[in-house]
Amino acid sequence: MKKTTELLEFHTPENESVIFPVATVEGKSPGPHFVITAGIHGAEYPGIVSAIRIFNELDPEEIHGTVKIVTISSLKAFESRSMFICPVDGKNPNRYFPGSPDGTYTDVMVNLLFEHIISSADYHLDLHGGDMVEKLEPFTLYHTGADAETDQKSREMAYYYGLPNLIATTSDGTWPDRGSNYANSAEHKIPAIITEVGGIGQLEQDDVELHLKGIRNVLRYAGVLKEPPAAPGSITEYQNFVWLYTPVKGIFSATSPSETTSRKIKPWAT
């Protein structure tokens, strides 16, 4: 029964260091092994800060089982403020799970993360926060196509997280989820979701609070916290996740640049 923090360090075959900051809360009573990962995209700060906040909040006296939290899964990206990718090899880690022990840096990193931390989980929650080019509505994704029980538990996790948009994805859908952290866990029979709150690389307290509300409720659902989960508010459920790709090169803005300028920037030389 305790709270611990540690830096788990490994090395790639090329002897490069791979470090995961891990925070663990061991509960007084037996219960599930719940794993939370954040910062697989190292500049998505609402997810990272929510991971740290929930660690500070959880009381070993009150929880059942163990909560293991990787607060920053892609430390190289965090340290270099890289959007989406791991700067060592330019790969997006959330496309390469379960990785490989003898690939490039990202392959090795995600393989270590899965094999040493995630693979023993009963539940897995992957926190994201809207990178610099993402102005997002909060949403949760869960994978379907593993087995009926895992699909159902993943869907229940997604439901109880309570974000207003809920999307089921598959390995062969319009946006194939193969290689993502949550889909890989589900394919290994670990109920899992990815939750995204925040946007344009900002750290807003409202976004962190929304994440924390969802985390607490999913911990209740899993039996880590003893209260029953609260029924969430209105959720729109989608069966498809479509990414649009432009056939031409250019710059896209959801609002016109002149609108953005007139609304948000005051003249500085008057």
Ligand SMILES: [Zn+2]
């Ligand atoms: Zn992300």
